[in-house]
Amino acid sequence: xxxxxxxxxxxxxxxxxxxxxxxxxxxxxxxxxxxxxxxxxxxxxxxxxxxxxxxxxxxxxxxxxxxxxxxxxxxxxxxxxxxxxxxxxxxxxxxxxxxxxxxxxxxxxxxxxxxxxxxxxxxxxxxxxxxxxxxxxxxxxxxx
Ligand SMILES: [Zn+2]
Numbered sequence: 001x002x003x004x005x006x007x008x009x010x011x012x013x014x015x016x017x018x019x020x021x022x023x024x025x026x027x028x029x030x031x032x033x034x035x036x037x038x039x040x041x042x043x044x045x046x047x048x049x050x051x052x053x054x055x056x057x058x059x060x061x062x063x064x065x066x067x068x069x070x071x072x073x074x075x076x077x078x079x080x081x082x083x084x085x086x087x088x089x090x091x092x093x094x095x096x097x098x099x100x101x102x103x104x105x106x107x108x109x110x111x112x113x114x115x116x117x118x119x120x121x122x123x124x125x126x127x128x129x130x131x132x133x134x135x136x137x138x139x140x141x142x143x144x
Pocket of ligand 1: 093095131
């Protein structure tokens with residue numbers, strides 16, 4: 001889903017693109033990994049948006065269908081922009097909770113398997129639970 005598609009969808013839903021809301025949308029579009037509401041808040045706070053407004057907007061965007069929820073450790077919700085065609089693969093670290101997006105993934109194999117069970121894949125979201133092999137934030141001081 002492109003930036004223009006999302007802005008069009010917001011307008012169609014009667015959302016006014018105020019400065020802070022535009023910053024929020026940009027933040028979500030530019031995120032390199034799924035963000036928690038707290039992560040989002042830290043990035044949009046300078047634009048003048050408070051935490052409850054962040055939560056309200058994220059919920060509205062999920063409702064509109066262009067933002068999707070990815071669950072991290074302990075079921076903590078993270079948000080990422082939904083991509084219409086490309087499958088979504090995430091890796092979550094069980095120690096520090098860090099979420100990573102994976103670009104290359106064996107989605108053809110999964111789609112074939114699912115088709116073999118009698119389902120037509122609409123969208124694919126997979127989260128792999130793992131332990132960081134690199135220096136994990138949790139084992140080297142508090143994750144912020
Ligand atoms: Zn880790």
